[in-house]
Amino acid sequence: MKVLILGAGYGGLTVAHRLKEYLGEDIEITVVSKSRSIYENTIFPAILTNDVKVEDTVFDGLEVMRRKGNLFVEAEVKDVNLQSKEVKTSKGTFDYDYLVLALGGGYEENFNKISGHEHAFMHHPLSDFLKIKEKLASMDEINAVIGNYTGSPIEGPSYQLALIVRNEINRRGIKGKVTLVTQSPNGVFGMLPVKEISERANRLFEENGIELVKGDSIVEVRKDKVVTRNGKEIGSNFVSILPKLSVPSLLRETSIVNERGYVEVEFPSFRTKRFHDVFAIGDLAEGMIPARTARGAMIAGENVSSTLAKEIKGVEKPLYKQGIICMFHGGEVAGMLRFDVKDKPHVSLLVNPVFSKLKIMYSRMLVATGFNVPYHAAPFF
The missing domain is CATH 3.50.50.60 (FAD/NAD(P)-binding domain)
Structure with a gap:
Protein backbone atom coordinates (compact mmCIF):
# COMPACT_ATOMS: atom_id res chain seq x y z
CA MET A 1 0.00 0.00 0.00
CA TYR A 107 2.06 32.39 1.68
CA GLU A 108 4.52 33.89 -0.79
CA GLU A 109 2.08 33.83 -3.70
CA ASN A 110 -0.61 35.60 -1.71
CA PHE A 111 1.78 38.09 -0.09
CA ASN A 112 3.00 39.16 -3.54
CA LYS A 113 -0.60 40.01 -4.51
CA ILE A 114 -0.89 42.64 -1.75
CA SER A 115 -0.72 46.14 -3.18
CA GLY A 116 2.61 47.69 -2.13
CA HIS A 117 3.99 44.46 -0.66
CA GLU A 118 7.48 45.59 -1.67
CA HIS A 119 7.29 48.14 1.17
CA ALA A 120 6.50 45.47 3.77
CA PHE A 121 7.82 42.32 5.39
CA MET A 122 5.98 39.03 5.89
CA HIS A 123 6.50 37.54 9.35
CA HIS A 124 6.38 33.91 8.25
CA PRO A 125 9.51 32.73 6.38
CA LEU A 126 12.98 32.69 7.92
CA SER A 127 14.29 35.01 5.21
CA ASP A 128 11.91 37.79 6.25
CA PHE A 129 12.55 37.33 9.97
CA LEU A 130 16.26 37.84 9.28
CA LYS A 131 15.46 40.96 7.24
CA ILE A 132 13.18 42.22 10.02
CA LYS A 133 15.95 41.77 12.56
CA GLU A 134 18.42 43.69 10.42
CA LYS A 135 15.91 46.45 9.68
CA LEU A 136 14.90 47.01 13.30
CA ALA A 137 18.56 47.16 14.41
CA SER A 138 19.23 49.91 11.85
CA MET A 139 16.35 52.20 12.87
CA ASP A 140 16.69 55.18 15.23
CA GLU A 141 12.91 55.64 15.37
CA ILE A 142 10.35 52.94 14.75
CA ASN A 143 6.77 53.57 13.69
CA ALA A 144 5.51 50.04 13.18
CA VAL A 145 2.21 48.77 11.83
CA ILE A 146 1.71 45.03 12.14
CA GLY A 147 -1.29 42.92 11.19
CA ASN A 148 -2.95 40.67 8.66
CA TYR A 149 -4.45 40.93 5.22
CA THR A 150 -8.23 40.48 5.09
CA GLY A 151 -9.20 36.87 5.70
CA SER A 152 -5.84 35.72 7.03
CA PRO A 153 -6.60 33.15 9.74
CA ILE A 154 -3.30 33.27 11.63
CA GLU A 155 -2.96 36.29 13.92
CA GLY A 156 -0.74 34.84 16.68
CA PRO A 157 2.55 35.68 14.93
CA SER A 158 1.32 39.28 14.49
CA TYR A 159 0.70 39.52 18.23
CA GLN A 160 4.19 38.23 19.00
CA LEU A 161 5.91 40.55 16.54
CA ALA A 162 4.06 43.58 17.92
CA LEU A 163 5.25 42.75 21.45
CA ILE A 164 8.82 42.14 20.26
CA VAL A 165 9.00 45.42 18.33
CA ARG A 166 7.67 47.30 21.35
CA ASN A 167 10.28 45.54 23.47
CA GLU A 168 13.01 46.58 21.03
CA ILE A 169 11.91 50.23 21.27
CA ASN A 170 11.95 50.09 25.07
CA ARG A 171 15.24 48.19 25.28
CA ARG A 172 17.08 50.67 23.09
CA GLY A 173 15.37 53.74 24.55
CA ILE A 174 14.46 55.09 21.11
CA LYS A 175 11.35 56.88 19.90
CA GLY A 176 8.70 54.59 18.60
CA LYS A 177 5.13 53.48 18.23
CA VAL A 178 3.58 50.09 17.52
CA THR A 179 0.11 49.67 16.03
CA LEU A 180 -1.44 46.21 15.90
CA VAL A 181 -4.35 45.73 13.51
CA THR A 182 -6.70 42.89 14.51
CA GLN A 183 -9.48 41.55 12.32
CA SER A 184 -11.87 40.85 15.16
CA PRO A 185 -13.82 43.81 16.58
CA ASN A 186 -13.03 42.27 19.98
CA GLY A 187 -9.28 42.70 19.43
CA VAL A 188 -6.56 40.26 20.47
CA PHE A 189 -7.78 36.64 20.51
CA GLY A 190 -11.16 38.08 19.58
CA MET A 191 -12.07 35.13 17.37
CA LEU A 192 -12.62 32.99 20.49
CA PRO A 193 -16.12 32.69 22.01
CA VAL A 194 -15.11 34.04 25.44
CA LYS A 195 -15.06 37.84 25.46
CA GLU A 196 -13.25 38.16 28.79
CA ILE A 197 -10.15 36.52 27.24
CA SER A 198 -9.86 39.17 24.54
CA GLU A 199 -10.53 41.91 27.08
CA ARG A 200 -7.65 40.65 29.24
CA ALA A 201 -5.39 40.31 26.22
CA ASN A 202 -6.26 43.80 24.98
CA ARG A 203 -5.33 45.27 28.38
CA LEU A 204 -2.04 43.36 28.30
CA PHE A 205 -1.09 44.78 24.92
CA GLU A 206 -2.22 48.31 25.70
CA GLU A 207 -0.39 48.30 29.03
CA ASN A 208 2.73 47.37 27.08
CA GLY A 209 2.36 50.41 24.85
CA ILE A 210 0.72 48.86 21.80
CA GLU A 211 -2.09 50.72 20.06
CA LEU A 212 -4.89 48.44 18.86
CA VAL A 213 -6.97 48.95 15.73
CA LYS A 214 -9.83 46.47 16.09
CA GLY A 215 -12.08 44.97 13.45
CA ASP A 216 -9.87 45.90 10.53
CA SER A 217 -7.11 44.55 8.28
CA ILE A 218 -4.27 45.84 6.11
CA VAL A 219 -5.06 45.89 2.38
CA GLU A 220 -2.44 48.27 0.96
CA VAL A 221 1.06 49.41 1.86
CA ARG A 222 2.57 52.69 0.72
CA LYS A 223 6.02 54.10 1.35
CA ASP A 224 5.05 55.93 4.53
CA LYS A 225 1.65 54.51 5.51
CA VAL A 226 -0.75 51.59 5.32
CA VAL A 227 -4.37 51.63 4.20
CA THR A 228 -6.87 49.39 5.96
CA ARG A 229 -10.01 47.66 4.73
CA ASN A 230 -12.09 50.30 6.54
CA GLY A 231 -10.24 53.13 4.80
CA LYS A 232 -8.04 54.10 7.75
CA GLU A 233 -4.56 55.44 6.90
CA ILE A 234 -1.83 54.80 9.47
CA GLY A 235 1.62 56.34 9.16
CA SER A 236 4.52 53.88 9.26
CA ASN A 237 8.18 53.30 8.53
CA PHE A 238 8.02 49.57 9.31
CA VAL A 239 5.22 47.27 8.15
CA SER A 240 4.83 43.52 8.46
CA ILE A 241 1.81 41.53 7.25
CA LEU A 242 0.60 37.96 7.17
CA PRO A 243 -1.33 37.32 3.92
CA LYS A 244 -4.50 35.34 3.49
CA LEU A 245 -4.10 31.62 2.86
CA GLY A 323 -8.12 23.18 19.45
CA ILE A 324 -5.53 25.85 20.15
CA ILE A 325 -2.46 25.90 22.31
CA CYS A 326 -0.51 29.05 21.58
CA MET A 327 2.60 29.81 23.62
CA PHE A 328 3.68 33.32 22.67
CA HIS A 329 7.13 34.81 23.05
CA GLY A 330 7.15 38.60 22.96
CA GLY A 331 10.42 39.73 24.48
CA GLU A 332 9.65 40.68 28.08
CA VAL A 333 6.06 39.44 27.74
CA ALA A 334 5.17 35.78 27.32
CA GLY A 335 2.17 33.57 27.90
CA MET A 336 -0.03 30.73 26.73
CA LEU A 337 -3.54 30.67 25.35
CA ARG A 338 -5.43 27.39 25.31
CA PHE A 339 -8.80 26.71 23.70
CA ASP A 340 -10.42 23.28 23.53
CA VAL A 341 -13.94 21.96 23.32
CA LYS A 342 -14.99 18.76 25.05
CA ASP A 343 -18.54 19.02 26.31
CA LYS A 344 -18.28 22.80 26.27
CA PRO A 345 -15.64 25.39 25.28
CA HIS A 346 -12.74 25.80 27.68
CA VAL A 347 -10.45 28.81 27.30
CA SER A 348 -7.54 29.95 29.46
CA LEU A 349 -4.94 32.69 29.15
CA LEU A 350 -1.83 32.61 31.32
CA VAL A 351 0.81 35.34 31.24
CA ASN A 352 4.23 34.54 32.69
CA PRO A 353 7.83 34.93 31.42
CA VAL A 354 8.36 31.20 31.96
CA PHE A 355 6.41 30.49 28.77
CA SER A 356 9.26 31.92 26.70
CA LYS A 357 11.52 29.18 28.07
CA LEU A 358 8.81 26.54 27.68
CA LYS A 359 8.22 27.55 24.06
CA ILE A 360 11.93 27.29 23.30
CA MET A 361 12.13 23.89 25.02
CA TYR A 362 9.14 22.59 23.07
CA SER A 363 10.60 23.93 19.83
CA ARG A 364 13.87 22.11 20.45
CA MET A 365 11.93 18.90 21.07
CA LEU A 366 10.12 19.34 17.75
CA VAL A 367 13.44 19.82 15.95
CA ALA A 368 15.18 16.94 17.74
CA THR A 369 12.37 14.50 16.88
CA GLY A 370 11.62 15.75 13.37
CA PHE A 371 8.09 16.78 14.45
CA ASN A 372 7.47 13.38 16.04
CA VAL A 373 5.58 14.53 19.13
CA PRO A 374 2.58 12.23 19.65
CA TYR A 375 1.04 13.88 22.72
CA HIS A 376 -0.94 17.02 21.79
CA ALA A 377 -2.93 17.67 25.00
CA ALA A 378 -6.12 17.59 22.91
CA PRO A 379 -9.45 15.93 23.79
CA PHE A 380 -10.44 12.73 21.99
CA PHE A 381 -13.62 12.16 20.04
Whole structure:
Protein backbone atom coordinates (compact mmCIF):
# COMPACT_ATOMS: atom_id res chain seq x y z
CA MET A 1 0.00 0.00 0.00
CA LYS A 2 1.50 3.33 -1.12
CA VAL A 3 0.95 6.59 0.74
CA LEU A 4 2.34 9.71 -0.91
CA ILE A 5 2.70 12.81 1.28
CA LEU A 6 3.25 16.19 -0.40
CA GLY A 7 4.88 18.53 2.10
CA ALA A 8 7.19 17.97 5.07
CA GLY A 9 5.73 20.36 7.61
CA TYR A 10 4.15 19.60 10.97
CA GLY A 11 1.17 17.74 9.53
CA GLY A 12 2.89 15.89 6.70
CA LEU A 13 5.67 14.49 8.87
CA THR A 14 3.19 13.56 11.60
CA VAL A 15 1.41 11.33 9.07
CA ALA A 16 4.73 9.79 7.99
CA HIS A 17 5.82 9.08 11.57
CA ARG A 18 2.55 7.73 12.82
CA LEU A 19 1.59 5.56 9.84
CA LYS A 20 4.95 3.79 9.92
CA GLU A 21 4.49 3.16 13.64
CA TYR A 22 0.96 1.84 13.15
CA LEU A 23 1.46 -0.27 10.01
CA GLY A 24 5.20 -1.01 9.77
CA GLU A 25 6.23 -2.88 6.63
CA ASP A 26 2.63 -3.07 5.40
CA ILE A 27 2.91 0.54 4.21
CA GLU A 28 5.21 2.28 1.73
CA ILE A 29 5.48 5.96 2.63
CA THR A 30 7.03 8.62 0.39
CA VAL A 31 7.40 12.25 1.48
CA VAL A 32 8.02 14.88 -1.21
CA SER A 33 9.43 18.24 -0.10
CA LYS A 34 11.14 21.01 -2.03
CA SER A 35 13.91 21.01 0.58
CA ARG A 36 15.41 18.48 2.95
CA SER A 37 16.07 21.35 5.37
CA ILE A 38 12.90 21.53 7.47
CA TYR A 39 12.36 24.53 9.74
CA GLU A 40 10.38 24.78 12.97
CA ASN A 41 8.96 28.19 12.11
CA THR A 42 6.82 28.85 15.19
CA ILE A 43 9.99 29.81 17.09
CA PHE A 44 11.22 32.31 14.47
CA PRO A 45 10.08 35.35 16.56
CA ALA A 46 12.64 34.35 19.21
CA ILE A 47 15.39 34.87 16.62
CA LEU A 48 14.58 38.58 16.82
CA THR A 49 15.31 38.63 20.56
CA ASN A 50 18.49 36.53 20.27
CA ASP A 51 16.95 33.77 22.39
CA VAL A 52 17.23 31.30 19.51
CA LYS A 53 19.79 30.84 16.75
CA VAL A 54 18.85 29.87 13.20
CA GLU A 55 20.65 26.55 13.54
CA ASP A 56 18.37 25.70 16.49
CA THR A 57 15.33 25.76 14.20
CA VAL A 58 16.26 23.28 11.45
CA PHE A 59 16.63 19.54 10.90
CA ASP A 60 17.34 17.24 7.97
CA GLY A 61 14.07 15.75 6.76
CA LEU A 62 15.81 13.16 4.60
CA GLU A 63 17.77 11.74 7.54
CA VAL A 64 14.72 11.76 9.82
CA MET A 65 12.65 9.81 7.29
CA ARG A 66 15.50 7.46 6.45
CA ARG A 67 15.79 6.49 10.11
CA LYS A 68 12.04 5.88 10.14
CA GLY A 69 12.19 3.64 7.08
CA ASN A 70 10.34 6.11 4.84
CA LEU A 71 11.42 7.51 1.49
CA PHE A 72 12.12 11.27 1.35
CA VAL A 73 12.33 12.94 -2.06
CA GLU A 74 13.78 16.45 -2.28
CA ALA A 75 11.85 17.75 -5.27
CA GLU A 76 9.42 20.39 -6.45
CA VAL A 77 5.86 19.27 -7.14
CA LYS A 78 4.94 20.14 -10.72
CA ASP A 79 1.48 18.63 -11.24
CA VAL A 80 -1.13 16.68 -9.28
CA ASN A 81 -3.49 14.49 -11.30
CA LEU A 82 -6.18 13.16 -8.99
CA GLN A 83 -7.92 11.18 -11.74
CA SER A 84 -4.86 9.15 -12.77
CA LYS A 85 -3.48 9.13 -9.19
CA GLU A 86 -0.12 10.51 -10.30
CA VAL A 87 2.06 13.36 -9.05
CA LYS A 88 4.74 14.83 -11.30
CA THR A 89 7.81 16.28 -9.63
CA SER A 90 11.20 17.60 -10.66
CA LYS A 91 12.56 14.15 -9.70
CA GLY A 92 10.05 12.03 -11.58
CA THR A 93 6.44 10.86 -11.39
CA PHE A 94 4.95 9.06 -8.38
CA ASP A 95 1.73 7.09 -8.12
CA TYR A 96 -0.18 6.36 -4.93
CA ASP A 97 -2.98 4.46 -3.25
CA TYR A 98 -3.52 7.36 -0.84
CA LEU A 99 -2.42 10.97 -1.19
CA VAL A 100 -1.92 13.47 1.64
CA LEU A 101 -1.82 17.14 0.64
CA ALA A 102 0.24 19.12 3.16
CA LEU A 103 1.79 21.79 0.95
CA GLY A 104 0.99 24.82 3.07
CA GLY A 105 -1.06 27.89 2.38
CA GLY A 106 0.55 29.69 -0.55
CA TYR A 107 2.06 32.39 1.68
CA GLU A 108 4.52 33.89 -0.79
CA GLU A 109 2.08 33.83 -3.70
CA ASN A 110 -0.61 35.60 -1.71
CA PHE A 111 1.78 38.09 -0.09
CA ASN A 112 3.00 39.16 -3.54
CA LYS A 113 -0.60 40.01 -4.51
CA ILE A 114 -0.89 42.64 -1.75
CA SER A 115 -0.72 46.14 -3.18
CA GLY A 116 2.61 47.69 -2.13
CA HIS A 117 3.99 44.46 -0.66
CA GLU A 118 7.48 45.59 -1.67
CA HIS A 119 7.29 48.14 1.17
CA ALA A 120 6.50 45.47 3.77
CA PHE A 121 7.82 42.32 5.39
CA MET A 122 5.98 39.03 5.89
CA HIS A 123 6.50 37.54 9.35
CA HIS A 124 6.38 33.91 8.25
CA PRO A 125 9.51 32.73 6.38
CA LEU A 126 12.98 32.69 7.92
CA SER A 127 14.29 35.01 5.21
CA ASP A 128 11.91 37.79 6.25
CA PHE A 129 12.55 37.33 9.97
CA LEU A 130 16.26 37.84 9.28
CA LYS A 131 15.46 40.96 7.24
CA ILE A 132 13.18 42.22 10.02
CA LYS A 133 15.95 41.77 12.56
CA GLU A 134 18.42 43.69 10.42
CA LYS A 135 15.91 46.45 9.68
CA LEU A 136 14.90 47.01 13.30
CA ALA A 137 18.56 47.16 14.41
CA SER A 138 19.23 49.91 11.85
CA MET A 139 16.35 52.20 12.87
CA ASP A 140 16.69 55.18 15.23
CA GLU A 141 12.91 55.64 15.37
CA ILE A 142 10.35 52.94 14.75
CA ASN A 143 6.77 53.57 13.69
CA ALA A 144 5.51 50.04 13.18
CA VAL A 145 2.21 48.77 11.83
CA ILE A 146 1.71 45.03 12.14
CA GLY A 147 -1.29 42.92 11.19
CA ASN A 148 -2.95 40.67 8.66
CA TYR A 149 -4.45 40.93 5.22
CA THR A 150 -8.23 40.48 5.09
CA GLY A 151 -9.20 36.87 5.70
CA SER A 152 -5.84 35.72 7.03
CA PRO A 153 -6.60 33.15 9.74
CA ILE A 154 -3.30 33.27 11.63
CA GLU A 155 -2.96 36.29 13.92
CA GLY A 156 -0.74 34.84 16.68
CA PRO A 157 2.55 35.68 14.93
CA SER A 158 1.32 39.28 14.49
CA TYR A 159 0.70 39.52 18.23
CA GLN A 160 4.19 38.23 19.00
CA LEU A 161 5.91 40.55 16.54
CA ALA A 162 4.06 43.58 17.92
CA LEU A 163 5.25 42.75 21.45
CA ILE A 164 8.82 42.14 20.26
CA VAL A 165 9.00 45.42 18.33
CA ARG A 166 7.67 47.30 21.35
CA ASN A 167 10.28 45.54 23.47
CA GLU A 168 13.01 46.58 21.03
CA ILE A 169 11.91 50.23 21.27
CA ASN A 170 11.95 50.09 25.07
CA ARG A 171 15.24 48.19 25.28
CA ARG A 172 17.08 50.67 23.09
CA GLY A 173 15.37 53.74 24.55
CA ILE A 174 14.46 55.09 21.11
CA LYS A 175 11.35 56.88 19.90
CA GLY A 176 8.70 54.59 18.60
CA LYS A 177 5.13 53.48 18.23
CA VAL A 178 3.58 50.09 17.52
CA THR A 179 0.11 49.67 16.03
CA LEU A 180 -1.44 46.21 15.90
CA VAL A 181 -4.35 45.73 13.51
CA THR A 182 -6.70 42.89 14.51
CA GLN A 183 -9.48 41.55 12.32
CA SER A 184 -11.87 40.85 15.16
CA PRO A 185 -13.82 43.81 16.58
CA ASN A 186 -13.03 42.27 19.98
CA GLY A 187 -9.28 42.70 19.43
CA VAL A 188 -6.56 40.26 20.47
CA PHE A 189 -7.78 36.64 20.51
CA GLY A 190 -11.16 38.08 19.58
CA MET A 191 -12.07 35.13 17.37
CA LEU A 192 -12.62 32.99 20.49
CA PRO A 193 -16.12 32.69 22.01
CA VAL A 194 -15.11 34.04 25.44
CA LYS A 195 -15.06 37.84 25.46
CA GLU A 196 -13.25 38.16 28.79
CA ILE A 197 -10.15 36.52 27.24
CA SER A 198 -9.86 39.17 24.54
CA GLU A 199 -10.53 41.91 27.08
CA ARG A 200 -7.65 40.65 29.24
CA ALA A 201 -5.39 40.31 26.22
CA ASN A 202 -6.26 43.80 24.98
CA ARG A 203 -5.33 45.27 28.38
CA LEU A 204 -2.04 43.36 28.30
CA PHE A 205 -1.09 44.78 24.92
CA GLU A 206 -2.22 48.31 25.70
CA GLU A 207 -0.39 48.30 29.03
CA ASN A 208 2.73 47.37 27.08
CA GLY A 209 2.36 50.41 24.85
CA ILE A 210 0.72 48.86 21.80
CA GLU A 211 -2.09 50.72 20.06
CA LEU A 212 -4.89 48.44 18.86
CA VAL A 213 -6.97 48.95 15.73
CA LYS A 214 -9.83 46.47 16.09
CA GLY A 215 -12.08 44.97 13.45
CA ASP A 216 -9.87 45.90 10.53
CA SER A 217 -7.11 44.55 8.28
CA ILE A 218 -4.27 45.84 6.11
CA VAL A 219 -5.06 45.89 2.38
CA GLU A 220 -2.44 48.27 0.96
CA VAL A 221 1.06 49.41 1.86
CA ARG A 222 2.57 52.69 0.72
CA LYS A 223 6.02 54.10 1.35
CA ASP A 224 5.05 55.93 4.53
CA LYS A 225 1.65 54.51 5.51
CA VAL A 226 -0.75 51.59 5.32
CA VAL A 227 -4.37 51.63 4.20
CA THR A 228 -6.87 49.39 5.96
CA ARG A 229 -10.01 47.66 4.73
CA ASN A 230 -12.09 50.30 6.54
CA GLY A 231 -10.24 53.13 4.80
CA LYS A 232 -8.04 54.10 7.75
CA GLU A 233 -4.56 55.44 6.90
CA ILE A 234 -1.83 54.80 9.47
CA GLY A 235 1.62 56.34 9.16
CA SER A 236 4.52 53.88 9.26
CA ASN A 237 8.18 53.30 8.53
CA PHE A 238 8.02 49.57 9.31
CA VAL A 239 5.22 47.27 8.15
CA SER A 240 4.83 43.52 8.46
CA ILE A 241 1.81 41.53 7.25
CA LEU A 242 0.60 37.96 7.17
CA PRO A 243 -1.33 37.32 3.92
CA LYS A 244 -4.50 35.34 3.49
CA LEU A 245 -4.10 31.62 2.86
CA SER A 246 -5.19 29.38 0.00
CA VAL A 247 -3.98 26.29 -1.77
CA PRO A 248 -0.71 26.77 -3.70
CA SER A 249 -1.19 27.69 -7.36
CA LEU A 250 -0.41 24.20 -8.66
CA LEU A 251 -3.57 22.88 -6.97
CA ARG A 252 -5.94 25.70 -7.90
CA GLU A 253 -7.28 24.05 -11.05
CA THR A 254 -8.03 20.73 -9.37
CA SER A 255 -11.65 19.79 -8.71
CA ILE A 256 -11.20 19.63 -4.92
CA VAL A 257 -10.55 23.37 -4.52
CA ASN A 258 -13.59 25.50 -3.72
CA GLU A 259 -14.31 29.10 -4.71
CA ARG A 260 -12.65 30.34 -1.53
CA GLY A 261 -9.36 28.74 -2.54
CA TYR A 262 -9.29 25.88 -0.03
CA VAL A 263 -9.70 22.11 -0.11
CA GLU A 264 -12.92 21.00 1.57
CA VAL A 265 -12.50 18.05 3.92
CA GLU A 266 -14.59 15.82 6.14
CA PHE A 267 -14.09 15.70 9.91
CA PRO A 268 -12.52 14.23 11.88
CA SER A 269 -10.73 12.27 9.12
CA PHE A 270 -9.58 15.21 6.93
CA ARG A 271 -10.51 13.14 3.87
CA THR A 272 -11.39 15.33 0.90
CA LYS A 273 -15.07 15.45 0.06
CA ARG A 274 -14.61 14.51 -3.60
CA PHE A 275 -11.86 11.88 -3.50
CA HIS A 276 -11.91 9.00 -1.03
CA ASP A 277 -8.17 8.40 -1.47
CA VAL A 278 -7.04 12.02 -0.93
CA PHE A 279 -6.58 13.82 2.39
CA ALA A 280 -5.77 17.50 3.00
CA ILE A 281 -4.32 18.96 6.20
CA GLY A 282 -2.91 22.20 7.53
CA ASP A 283 -3.14 25.62 5.95
CA LEU A 284 -4.72 24.51 2.66
CA ALA A 285 -7.65 22.65 4.26
CA GLU A 286 -10.92 24.47 4.82
CA GLY A 287 -12.42 23.82 8.22
CA MET A 288 -9.20 23.76 10.21
CA ILE A 289 -9.77 25.68 13.42
CA PRO A 290 -9.45 29.41 12.48
CA ALA A 291 -6.21 30.05 14.38
CA ARG A 292 -4.01 27.80 12.23
CA THR A 293 -1.30 26.39 14.49
CA ALA A 294 1.42 23.75 14.34
CA ARG A 295 -0.55 21.79 16.92
CA GLY A 296 -3.63 21.92 14.67
CA ALA A 297 -1.66 20.59 11.71
CA MET A 298 -0.24 17.77 13.82
CA ILE A 299 -3.68 16.86 15.13
CA ALA A 300 -4.92 16.71 11.53
CA GLY A 301 -1.98 14.44 10.72
CA GLU A 302 -2.85 12.18 13.65
CA ASN A 303 -6.44 11.89 12.45
CA VAL A 304 -5.39 11.03 8.90
CA SER A 305 -3.06 8.34 10.27
CA SER A 306 -5.73 6.88 12.56
CA THR A 307 -8.24 6.84 9.72
CA LEU A 308 -5.86 5.04 7.36
CA ALA A 309 -4.63 2.60 10.01
CA LYS A 310 -8.20 1.44 10.56
CA GLU A 311 -9.05 1.42 6.86
CA ILE A 312 -5.96 -0.47 5.72
CA LYS A 313 -5.44 -2.93 8.56
CA GLY A 314 -8.25 -2.51 11.09
CA VAL A 315 -5.93 -0.90 13.65
CA GLU A 316 -7.88 1.30 16.11
CA LYS A 317 -6.11 4.52 17.07
CA PRO A 318 -7.44 7.76 18.63
CA LEU A 319 -9.01 10.68 16.81
CA TYR A 320 -8.50 14.17 18.26
CA LYS A 321 -10.66 17.25 18.37
CA GLN A 322 -9.19 20.47 17.05
CA GLY A 323 -8.12 23.18 19.45
CA ILE A 324 -5.53 25.85 20.15
CA ILE A 325 -2.46 25.90 22.31
CA CYS A 326 -0.51 29.05 21.58
CA MET A 327 2.60 29.81 23.62
CA PHE A 328 3.68 33.32 22.67
CA HIS A 329 7.13 34.81 23.05
CA GLY A 330 7.15 38.60 22.96
CA GLY A 331 10.42 39.73 24.48
CA GLU A 332 9.65 40.68 28.08
CA VAL A 333 6.06 39.44 27.74
CA ALA A 334 5.17 35.78 27.32
CA GLY A 335 2.17 33.57 27.90
CA MET A 336 -0.03 30.73 26.73
CA LEU A 337 -3.54 30.67 25.35
CA ARG A 338 -5.43 27.39 25.31
CA PHE A 339 -8.80 26.71 23.70
CA ASP A 340 -10.42 23.28 23.53
CA VAL A 341 -13.94 21.96 23.32
CA LYS A 342 -14.99 18.76 25.05
CA ASP A 343 -18.54 19.02 26.31
CA LYS A 344 -18.28 22.80 26.27
CA PRO A 345 -15.64 25.39 25.28
CA HIS A 346 -12.74 25.80 27.68
CA VAL A 347 -10.45 28.81 27.30
CA SER A 348 -7.54 29.95 29.46
CA LEU A 349 -4.94 32.69 29.15
CA LEU A 350 -1.83 32.61 31.32
CA VAL A 351 0.81 35.34 31.24
CA ASN A 352 4.23 34.54 32.69
CA PRO A 353 7.83 34.93 31.42
CA VAL A 354 8.36 31.20 31.96
CA PHE A 355 6.41 30.49 28.77
CA SER A 356 9.26 31.92 26.70
CA LYS A 357 11.52 29.18 28.07
CA LEU A 358 8.81 26.54 27.68
CA LYS A 359 8.22 27.55 24.06
CA ILE A 360 11.93 27.29 23.30
CA MET A 361 12.13 23.89 25.02
CA TYR A 362 9.14 22.59 23.07
CA SER A 363 10.60 23.93 19.83
CA ARG A 364 13.87 22.11 20.45
CA MET A 365 11.93 18.90 21.07
CA LEU A 366 10.12 19.34 17.75
CA VAL A 367 13.44 19.82 15.95
CA ALA A 368 15.18 16.94 17.74
CA THR A 369 12.37 14.50 16.88
CA GLY A 370 11.62 15.75 13.37
CA PHE A 371 8.09 16.78 14.45
CA ASN A 372 7.47 13.38 16.04
CA VAL A 373 5.58 14.53 19.13
CA PRO A 374 2.58 12.23 19.65
CA TYR A 375 1.04 13.88 22.72
CA HIS A 376 -0.94 17.02 21.79
CA ALA A 377 -2.93 17.67 25.00
CA ALA A 378 -6.12 17.59 22.91
CA PRO A 379 -9.45 15.93 23.79
CA PHE A 380 -10.44 12.73 21.99
CA PHE A 381 -13.62 12.16 20.04
